[in-house]
Amino acid sequence: MEFQISEEHQLLRGAVRQMLSRHEHQKKAWREMTHRDHKFNYELWQEFADIGLLGALVPEEYGGNNSGLLALTLGFEDICTMGFSPSLMLVTCMDTACILKNGTEQHKREIIPSVIAGKTILVFAITEPDAGSNSFRMQTVARREGDRYVMNGQKIFITGVEVADYMLVVARTTTREQIDAKGLPKAFGLSLFLVDPKTKGITKTPIPTVATEGVYQWQLFFEDVEIPAENLVGVEDQGAMAMFNSLNPERILVGAICCGMAEQAINMAVSYAKERKVFRETPIGAYQGVQHPLAEAKIQLEAAKLMTYRAAWAFDQGMEPGVVGSYSNMAKLLASDVALKAVDASLETHGGIGFAEETGLAQLWNGARVLKTAPLNREMILNYVAEQELGLPRSY
Amino acid sequence: MHIVVCVKQVPDWDIPPSSFKVDEGAKKVVPPPGVAPVTSQFDAIAAEAAMKIKDAGGDTKVTIMSMGPATARETIKQGLAMGGDEGVLISDDAFNDIDSTAAALVLATAIKKLGDVDLVLTGRQAVDWDTGVTGTLIAEMIGGPVVTFAKAVSVADGKVTVERVLPDATEKVEATLPAVVTVSNELGEPRYPKLPQIMAAGKKQVTTWTAADLGIDAAALAPKLTLEQLFVPVVDTKVEIIEGETPEEQAANLAKRMKEAKLI
Ligand SMILES: Cc1cc2nc3c(=O)[nH]c(=O)nc-3n(C[C@H](O)[C@H](O)[C@H](O)COP(=O)(O)OP(=O)(O)OC[C@H]3O[C@@H](n4cnc5c(N)ncnc54)[C@H](O)[C@@H]3O)c2cc1C
Numbered sequence: 001m002e003f004q005i006s007e008e009h010q011l012l013r014g015a016v017r018q019m020l021s022r023h024e025h026q027k028k029a030w031r032e033m034t035h036r037d038h039k040f041n042y043e044l045w046q047e048f049a050d051i052g053l054l055g056a057l058v059p060e061e062y063g064g065n066n067s068g069l070l071a072l073t074l075g076f077e078d079i080c081t082m083g084f085s086p087s088l089m090l091v092t093c094m095d096t097a098c099i100l101k102n103g104t105e106q107h108k109r110e111i112i113p114s115v116i117a118g119k120t121i122l123v124f125a126i127t128e129p130d131a132g133s134n135s136f137r138m139q140t141v142a143r144r145e146g147d148r149y150v151m152n153g154q155k156i157f158i159t160g161v162e163v164a165d166y167m168l169v170v171a172r173t174t175t176r177e178q179i180d181a182k183g184l185p186k187a188f189g190l191s192l193f194l195v196d197p198k199t200k201g202i203t204k205t206p207i208p209t210v211a212t213e214g215v216y217q218w219q220l221f222f223e224d225v226e227i228p229a230e231n232l233v234g235v236e237d238q239g240a241m242a243m244f245n246s247l248n249p250e251r252i253l254v255g256a257i258c259c260g261m262a263e264q265a266i267n268m269a270v271s272y273a274k275e276r277k278v279f280r281e282t283p284i285g286a287y288q289g290v291q292h293p294l295a296e297a298k299i300q301l302e303a304a305k306l307m308t309y310r311a312a313w314a315f316d317q318g319m320e321p322g323v324v325g326s327y328s329n330m331a332k333l334l335a336s337d338v339a340l341k342a343v344d345a346s347l348e349t350h351g352g353i354g355f356a357e358e359t360g361l362a363q364l365w366n367g368a369r370v371l372k373t374a375p376l377n378r379e380m381i382l383n384y385v386a387e388q389e390l391g392l393p394r395s396y
Numbered sequence: 397m398h399i400v401v402c403v404k405q406v407p408d409w410d411i412p413p414s415s416f417k418v419d420e421g422a423k424k425v426v427p428p429p430g431v432a433p434v435t436s437q438f439d440a441i442a443a444e445a446a447m448k449i450k451d452a453g454g455d456t457k458v459t460i461m462s463m464g465p466a467t468a469r470e471t472i473k474q475g476l477a478m479g480g481d482e483g484v485l486i487s488d489d490a491f492n493d494i495d496s497t498a499a500a501l502v503l504a505t506a507i508k509k510l511g512d513v514d515l516v517l518t519g520r521q522a523v524d525w526d527t528g529v530t531g532t533l534i535a536e537m538i539g540g541p542v543v544t545f546a547k548a549v550s551v552a553d554g555k556v557t558v559e560r561v562l563p564d565a566t567e568k569v570e571a572t573l574p575a576v577v578t579v580s581n582e583l584g585e586p587r588y589p590k591l592p593q594i595m596a597a598g599k600k601q602v603t604t605w606t607a608a609d610l611g612i613d614a615a616a617l618a619p620k621l622t623l624e625q626l627f628v629p630v631v632d633t634k635v636e637i638i639e640g641e642t643p644e645e646q647a648a649n650l651a652k653r654m655k656e657a658k659l660i
Contacts, residue, residue: 010432010470011477011594018588052591065591274414 005309012071016078027083034085034214035363040163041087041214048089049118057097057249063113069249070312073256077305078128081267083360085213085367088121088160092255095122095168098192098246102234106252109193111166121166123218125155125195126243132157133380135170136186140222142171142193149173149193150234151201151225157374160215161204166194170243190239193295194231201225211366221289247375251328252315252354255308256370258335259367262301262342265361269294269346284349287307293345300338307331326389333381339368397456397551399446399515400481402503402534405471408432416628423626424493425524435471438519440478440578443587445549446517452550457481459510462501463491469602475519476597477589479641485509488612490607490631494567496525500533505610505644507538515556516576520545528578535576543569547582608644 018163023030023044035040039066056072058064072093079086098116099107112119131138135268151171161167174189197204201362234242272284273294284290311327343365347354354361372378386392404545408431417426419577435443443460450456461477463467463486470537472483486506494502507513516538521528535542547566551573560567561580571577589597638653642644654660 006598007470007473008594008598011589011597012591013476014434014474015588015590022585050590051588052594056591067591067595072590262488374581395550 002070002119004206009071009074013074013078013346015051016053016075017082020079020082020084021046023047030084031360031363034087034096038216040160043083044061044084045087045089045121045316046118049116051121053089054092054096054118056093057093058100058112058116059314060391062100062108068312068316069252070309073252073308073312075318076253076256077260077263077308080257081263082260083264085259085373086253086257087214088123088163090250090257091159092122092123093253094246094250095124095166098168098242098248099194100223102192104230104233106197106230111194112384114165116186116351119163120162121159123160123167125158125161125167126170127157128154129156133377137176138170138172138190139176140171141171141175142173142191142227143313144173144229144236147229149191151195151222151227153222155218155222156222157207157209157288158165158220159212161218161220162206162216163340164197167197168233169195170220170239171174173239178213187240189237190243191236192239192242193227194233195225195227195239197228199225203384205381211363216271244325248311248315248324248328250375253334255304255311255328255331255335256377258332258368258371259301259305259308261339262297262335265339265342265346265364266294266297266361267303268361269349273349274386290349294350297338297342300334301342304331304338308335322388326385329376329381329384332376333378333385336368336371336378340365340372343368369395397449397453397515398510398513399449399456399517400459400461400507400513401439401443401446401475401476402512402516402518402530403443403460403462403471404436404519404522404524405433405462406436406469406522407435410434413603418626418628420625420627423623425626428589431576432553433467435474436519436522436524437473437521438521438579438581440474440519440586441581441583442517442519443475443478444482445546445548445577445583447587449515449549449551449653450479454551459484459513461503461506462486463499463506472602473597476478477594478587478603479593480600482596482600485602485604486554486606486610487604488607490612490617494617495619495621496529497525497533497620500530500537501616502607502610502612503530504534504537505612506605507550509605509610514539514573515551516540516574517549518576518578520580521580528600531576531578538574538576540576541571542576542578543571544578546578547580549577549579577632629660 006114024296030041034041052065053075055064056067059066076086080161128138142149142151152159173191179189201223202225205214205219207219209217274283274291276284278284308331311331314327346360409428411428417429419426438619446458459482460472460480461484462472469485476483518531520582532542532607545559545561546558550557554573556575556576558569560569561582638646638650640649
């Protein structure tokens, strides 16, 4: 078994760190800009594009560098370890993977190169007020009318619509009533569409939320929105499989984000604990009560990293989506648990100053906490593992 | 045009001073645990100088050369990802802990073995021992001129033109090729490789040479320099607050105190 990260991956880590260290002096201002003013960080986005992260999953023939999901995973981790945010790269890369696997040649030639260059931002819209954990309850409908589809319905909690050039929207092309009437499987009838958020008939309302950096969450209403038929990604009614396969990279990248957050929190705690003296001249880091939670977080972080890397590696190897799915879900759950634990231990180590905005720890807490629930909550992962890995009956 | 860039892998200098340890008995630096070694800062800038010459056009081949342990391959790969064409790793237990003169001999021998080298670029000094003589010694050994402390390097018509950093001026120097130029940080930050170049670097060749490949025997590597003592100096910092009602009074008191302390 090979536990060594390849030379290329090490070079990538060095390059990402070098690139970000040149922006270290802007970090504080950027944090204020993204957390307080919810402004998107276009400068950093362009850096992600220039260094090649947006082309990591893309083959050379479409202008990418094909370095793979493990490379991207390490990049995401380091970005977060250094206290920056990959922001919409998560959804953009996941959509990219989906388009590459299911899209037409035209999608790949027109959209992908522009994504790689940092000129096109993609977001993902699946959640509806009555369809979160259970996507099959979604009601947004796209009806084929000649050379176009007409979309009606609503979506909620869609991140980054204000800066997106396209949203990958999941909608029904066969209604639940039709499925029930014809006795079709429940996964049937969903389709994926590339939709320009500026299209006529889309009403957008921001939902003030904590824990998203530089972007807003949106509620969207679709009223007779006309979408060119060529914007269908994949086969009509077969979108579920296409979509679920692309959710694996998303989970893995969330795992990477969580590992990076945990590492950042632990690093901050360790530096602080070495300096801070409360009783006489002993730094608080000398107390086992401070050391042990950090040491435990460190051990679990190692485990989470290994699981995340294995999931990314399995994806790059082209292993069965089901196998990758299990690896990704387990990695995501462990990593998000570790992130919370590490940030909590770091806050405890810092005491009061941990809650001062300047340390960024309280924001990190929000960021880590949201990833326990979204994009897939802890309970649904445990359900999946119980059912798929342990062969226990479905509980819901 | 064939440029060789000499790069050295060193312990990461960007660590807190408290993590820097030496073994006074063995007279060795103890590498910080869990911190990967890096390319010496000025050497990465020397590689940047080579890439700038390459970017300027012409048929330029850049060889990245390093003498060191097997891990120095990472430093070579870094140079290849920045745009280098080929790598040479010179690695042999006989080269462990040799002094600058011996290191220059090994590098100069390898450069001569390559044969067609026009320009050798090195960092102004390696950031581990800071001796700053290797480049100059290589020039002596390959029989070419050396220009030190470069902040700009360009090549035309069989000559290298260098802007040298002086304490309070810049000096422009021209030298015939083959030549050695040592590069200073004023040249600018080195580029970091991007993913397409990193992927390409994976496919580039790194040749490994041993002492036997270079025909160097151990006697030639005997040190000319003896390390007497290695220790971390104790730096004692004291803070003194200078009092005064007005800024003028504070400045006067400060000047008085500095005179007393013989600082001015
Ligand atoms: C910051 C943020 C950003 C988001 N960005 C996007 C986006 O860009 N695009 C998008 O489409 N969506 C987005 N979402 C939505 C997110 O994917 C959903 O919130 C998530 O899928 C959960 O759905 P829900 O909110 O409807 O919760 P529900 O489905 O109502 O679930 C509520 C809770 O019930 C429990 N639960 C539900 N079912 C089970 C079960 N079977 N067993 C045990 N427990 C269960 C879980 O604890 C769950 O947390 C975002 C959400 C947030 C918070």
